[in-house]
Amino acid sequence: xxxxxxxxxxxxxxxxxxxxxxxxxxxxxxxxxxxxxxxxxxxxxxxxxxxxxxxxxxxxxxxxxxxxxxxxxxxxxxxxxxxxxxxxxxxxxxxxxxxxxxxxxxxxxxxxxxxxxxxxxxxxxxxxxxxxxxxxxxxxxxxxxxxxxxxxxxxxxxxxxxxxxxxxxxxxxxxxxxxxxxxxxxxxxxxxxxxxxxxxxxxxxxxxxxxxxxxxxxxxxxxxxxxxxxxxxxxxxxxxxxxxxxxxxxxxxxxxxxxxxxxxxxxxxxxxxxxxxxxxxxxxxxxxxxxxxxxxx
Numbered sequence: 001x002x003x004x005x006x007x008x009x010x011x012x013x014x015x016x017x018x019x020x021x022x023x024x025x026x027x028x029x030x031x032x033x034x035x036x037x038x039x040x041x042x043x044x045x046x047x048x049x050x051x052x053x054x055x056x057x058x059x060x061x062x063x064x065x066x067x068x069x070x071x072x073x074x075x076x077x078x079x080x081x082x083x084x085x086x087x088x089x090x091x092x093x094x095x096x097x098x099x100x101x102x103x104x105x106x107x108x109x110x111x112x113x114x115x116x117x118x119x120x121x122x123x124x125x126x127x128x129x130x131x132x133x134x135x136x137x138x139x140x141x142x143x144x145x146x147x148x149x150x151x152x153x154x155x156x157x158x159x160x161x162x163x164x165x166x167x168x169x170x171x172x173x174x175x176x177x178x179x180x181x182x183x184x185x186x187x188x189x190x191x192x193x194x195x196x197x198x199x200x201x202x203x204x205x206x207x208x209x210x211x212x213x214x215x216x217x218x219x220x221x222x223x224x225x226x227x228x229x230x231x232x233x234x235x236x237x238x239x240x241x242x243x244x245x246x247x248x249x250x251x252x253x254x255x256x257x258x259x260x261x262x263x264x265x266x267x268x269x270x271x272x273x274x275x276x277x278x279x280x281x282x283x284x285x286x287x288x289x290x291x292x293x294x295x296x297x
Contacts, residue, residue, distance in 0.1 A: 001262050001269065002032035003292045005285060006094055006247050008274020009072030010036040013081060018278040023085025025285050032268055033122060033245075034082060035094035038075040042067050043132045051129055051195070052215045059249060066274050067130075076109050083117045092122025094212060094247070094270070095194035099128060099144045100137055103151035103171060104179075107158050111183045119184035124212055125152060125203075126194040145199065152191065152207050159188040190243065196224050205231045210243035215272060218257055221246075225264050239265070247272050250288045258295035 005026060013019040026034055046064050050056070056063035079091045091113075096106070114121040127144040128134065134141040150168045157164040158179045166173040183189050192210035193203045201224060204211045211228065213221055232239045246261060250271040261269060269292060273284040 001258065001292055001296045002267060003289055004031055004033035004035060004090075004245070004268055004270040005281075005288070006035045006037070006270045006272045006274070007078075007281065008037055008066055008272065009039065009070055010075075010078040011071040011073065011274070011276035012278045012281045013073060013078055014071060014276070015278075019081050020085055021278060022281060022285070023082050023089075025282060026089050027086050029285060029289050031089050031285070031289070033090035033092060033270070034086075035092050035122070035124065035270055036075050036078045037072070037274075038093050038096045038100075038124075039067065039072050039130070039133065040097075040100055041133060041136050042072060042130070043136065044068050046130060046132055048129060048131045054220075055215045055217055058217065059252065070274065070276055076113065079113050079121065080116070083113070083120075086120075088120075090120045090122050091117060092192065093124040095124030095126035095192065097128040097133075098125050098151050099134075099139050099147040101151075103154035104158065106151070107155040108179070110155070110189055111159065111179075111181050114183040114185055114189050115181045117184075119189075121183075121185070121189045122192055122210075123189045124192045124194055125208075126200075127203075145203075149203070149206070156188060156207070159183055192243070192245065196221055198227065201228045201231055204228060204242065205235045205237060208242065210245060213244070213246035213266075215247045215249065218260060222264065243267055245270055250284055250291060253291065255291075255295035258292055262296055 050063045053063040075093050082091050110123050127148045131141045150170055154166050154171050157166050163176055164173055190209040192212040193208035194212045229239045244266045245268040246266050247270050271284050271288040273281045
């Protein structure tokens with residue numbers, strides 16, 4: 001069982017010293033990956049239903065406070081900051097809200113980071129949930145799933161083809177273009193699809209190299225594993241080829257929980273550490289590996 005950390009909006013990386021301490025410690029302790037969230041502009045009043053409200057409230061937390069009270073750094077700048085501070089740790093988004101950005105721009109950003117990092121980038125992909133943010137960005141909320149599907153297809157096309165072509169509803173590529181650099185990872189950086197709904201699982205089957213589970217109670221997500229297996233079998237895909245990771249609250253995680261995740265097929269657990277205080281993030285980083293190792297060896 002691998003272990004990683006999810007930094008939320010990465011507020012703890014606001015200073016060079018904080019970023020250096022975190023980057024050096026994840027490397028020293030053998031972390032598999034560091035993930036950061038993706039939002040562009042967040043309204044102070046959010047009426048949209050956060051997908052993980054139930055889990056947050058079960059811990060006595062305000063599910064929206066992490067969005068409206070803490071700094072949210074640009075996800076891709078955060079990855080760039082961490083690249084020279086680490087050597088082996090994978091770096092990724094959890095998850096990129098795909099409809100927010102033109103796929104050619106996004107493909108270039110991800111490819112650039114993959115090249116500079118020596119092939120360590122994970123591209124987390126999601127459709128988004130905060131309708132107010134979609135409105136501020138002038139992106140139609142009702143089109144988010146359709147755009148996500150098409151945008152990812154465009155990104156794969158330019159990552160993998162010498163002469164990419166695409167004829168879609170939102171994007172057309174009908175002339176040769178110079179797309180460079182190409183990603184180091186082949187055929188492209190792994191795409192981890194986020195979400196636990198049936199549509200999200202269908203997206204895993206359609207274009208996912210991984211399934212990235214959000215902060216959901218273990219009992220609530222268990223039935224989704226059988227559903228994903230069935231969907232993959234129908235599509236002719238091998239369930240064992242999908243990398244499955246899950247965000248967890250390390251404070252509430254028992255040894256039995258860790259073993260249960262492993263038995264379900266989860267290959268990596270990512271402790272959530274979204275706070276702005278470097279010291280609190282470092283404490284999670286120090287405590288979590290031992291918790292996982294003591295549970296599963």
